[in-house]
Amino acid sequence: DIQMTQSPSTLSASVGDRVTITCRASQSISNYLAWYQQKPGEAPKLLIYKASSLESGVPSRFSGSGSGTEFTLTISSLQPDDFATYYCQQYNSYSFTFGPGTKVDIK
Amino acid sequence: EVQLVESGGGLVKPGGSLRLSCAASGFTFSSYSMNWVRQAPGKGLEWVSSISSRSSYIFYADSVKGRFTLSRDNAKNSLYLQMNSLRAEDTAVYYCARDRDYYDSSYNDWGQGTLVTVSS
Numbered sequence: 001d002i003q004m005t006q007s008p009s010t011l012s013a014s015v016g017d018r019v020t021i022t023c024r025a026s027q028s029i030s031n032y033l034a035w036y037q038q039k040p041g042e043a044p045k046l047l048i049y050k051a052s053s054l055e056s057g058v059p060s061r062f063s064g065s066g067s068g069t070e071f072t073l074t075i076s077s078l079q080p081d082d083f084a085t086y087y088c089q090q091y092n093s094y095s096f097t098f099g100p101g102t103k104v105d106i107k
Numbered sequence: 108e109v110q111l112v113e114s115g116g117g118l119v120k121p122g123g124s125l126r127l128s129c130a131a132s133g134f135t136f137s138s139y140s141m142n143w144v145r146q147a148p149g150k151g152l153e154w155v156s157s158i159s160s161r162s163s164y165i166f167y168a169d170s171v172k173g174r175f176t177l178s179r180d181n182a183k184n185s186l187y188l189q190m191n192s193l194r195a196e197d198t199a200v201y202y203c204a205r206d207r208d209y210y211d212s213s214y215n216d217w218g219q220g221t222l223v224t225v226s227s
Contacts, residue, residue, distance in 0.1 A: 001169070034213035036152075043202055043217035044144075044152065055207075055215060087152050091212040094166040096142075098152040 002026050002090050006099035012107040019075040021102045023088035028068045032092035035064055035073045038101075039084045047086075048073065078104070109133040109216040111203045116221030123193050123225070129186040129203030129218060137161070137181035140206040142214060143188050145199035145223075155201070156188065157212075171197075193225045 003026040013019050023033065031051040036044040046055045048064035051071055061076040075082055083106055088099040115127040129141070143155040156167045156177040165177050176189040186203055200222050204214035 032212075036214075038152075043220060044214075045217075046207070046213055046215040049207055049211055049213035049215070089152075089154070089213070094157070095168050096154040096157065096212065098144075098154060101151045 001095050002029060002093060002097055004088055004090055004097050004099040006086075006088060006102050008102060009100065010103045010105065012105055013078050014107045015078055015080060017078045017107075019078050019082075019104060021073045021086055021088075021104075023066075023071045023073070023099050025069045025071075025090055025092075029090045029092035031067045032090060033064075033066070033071050034089045034091065035062075036087045036089065037082075037084045038087065044087065075104075109205065111205065111216060111218035113201060113203050113218045113221035116201065116223045118224045118226065119193055120227050121194060121225055124189070124191045125193065125223060127188040127190065127201055127203075127221060127223070129188075131184045131186065131203075131205070134205070134216075136179075136184040138209070140212065141179060141186045142204045142206070143177065143186075144202045144204055144214070144217075145197075146202070146220075147196070147199045150199075153199070158186070160209075190223070193223075195225050197223060198225045199223060 033051045035048040038044040052064045085103045110132045112130045142157045174192045200220040202220045203218040205216040207215040
């Protein structure tokens with residue numbers, strides 16, 4: 001199975017900061033990577049699919065990049081609504097593993 | 108509007124069984140692959156199982172293989188997860204999720220989740 005790692009596990013930031021989260025796969029997954037945002041008590045929300053495609057309705061301050069084994073999620077200017085946990089997920093081959101998550105909290 | 112509504116969660120003893128359902132509406136259910144994802148209390152997301160639109164392909168996580176059975180009824184717009192031989196580590200919120208489209212298996216629609224608690 002493909003293993004996914006994320007760094008950092010926790011990130012403290014302020015409103016307006018540029019934030020970058022890294023996701024790494026244990027083997028190449030081409031560009032079959034998604035990013036999700038989850039807030040406490042809520043279901044996850046898709047932000048980015050195919051590594052860099054912005055899901056409809058998601059603010060343009062979110063962007064994704066990467067291919068192969070290394071990927072990044074960038075929030076260009078952190079907003080109050082963005083404090084949440086972010087997960088990457090590979091869907092190149094089953095099992096469709098998630099990363100362990102990155103919690104973005106208020107500095 | 109896409110709606111996915113899970114039901115069937117609850118408290119069950121170790122070794123017991125439970126059947127989760129996911130009722131879908133607002134889209135052509137028979138055209139989409141469907142999935143279950145779970146989240147143990149305070150933990151991250153774990154992919155559980157996926158089924159193709161016509162049930163031709165079904166995949167399971169190693170942690171549930173041989174104990175869980177995924178099925179769907181396209182006539183009833185419903186997805187089912189039969190869970191047998193339940194263990195304490197199966198305790199989680201179980202989410203039903205839809206593939207984004209035929210060409211992309213990210214999950215763009217999720218239900219609100221149903222809690223399964225395995226405890227004596």
